[in-house]
Amino acid sequence: MTATPDTTPTPAPAPPATPDGADTPDTPDDGGDDTGSRASREAARYRTRLRTAEAERDTVTERLTGYQRREAERLAAERLTNPADLWLEAELADTVNDDGQVDTARLTEAIDAVLATRPQLAKPGPHYDFGGGQREHVGAERTWTEVLNPGTKRR
Numbered sequence: 001m002t003a004t005p006d007t008t009p010t011p012a013p014a015p016p017a018t019p020d021g022a023d024t025p026d027t028p029d030d031g032g033d034d035t036g037s038r039a040s041r042e043a044a045r046y047r048t049r050l051r052t053a054e055a056e057r058d059t060v061t062e063r064l065t066g067y068q069r070r071e072a073e074r075l076a077a078e079r080l081t082n083p084a085d086l087w088l089e090a091e092l093a094d095t096v097n098d099d100g101q102v103d104t105a106r107l108t109e110a111i112d113a114v115l116a117t118r119p120q121l122a123k124p125g126p127h128y129d130f131g132g133g134q135r136e137h138v139g140a141e142r143t144w145t146e147v148l149n150p151g152t153k154r155r
Contacts, residue, residue, distance in 0.1 A: 064100065068092055071102045078123070079111050085121045089114040 072095045073083035080086060086095075090110035097103040115122050 065092060068096055068100065068102060072096075072107055075102065075104065075107055076111055080114065080121055081123050082121070085118070086110060086114060089117060 069087075069092055072092070073086060076086045077083040090113065095102055095107045095110050097106070
């Protein structure tokens with residue numbers, strides 16, 4: 001009695017699914033249907049383009065958010081010592097209008113809210129010199145002769 005080798009093919013293990021549950025783009029259809037594999041490749045190509053577009057959108061969104069934050073901080077620098085302190089009491093969405101532009105009225109409200117709770121963050125006001133009083137303007141230059149002899153007139 002001789003044993004005959006088993007010639008039945010063993011099925012290959014199933015490929016891992018992508019996070020969205022779809023087949024991976026490089027796995028062929030087991031059915032051998034040419035239209036099915038073409039549709040699968042086309043769907044995979046669209047998923048790849050979608051992921052690329054989403055990554056670009058996220059990059060542009062981060063860049064725009066950075067621009068908006070810097071613009072809000074630039075405007076807040078007029079009243080706050082450190083403009084980044086604006087974000088202690090406010091979010092970016094609180095300072096931007098529906099068009100994505102920094103709204104000065106909303107920004108003023110946010111700055112007022114920060115200064116109401118933390119007045120030490122305000123930019124110091126102008127410094128006045130109270131030590132010398134009002135100073136007189138001397139006018140035209142005077143020579144030492146005119147200073148020492150007040151009766152001498154200039155020619």
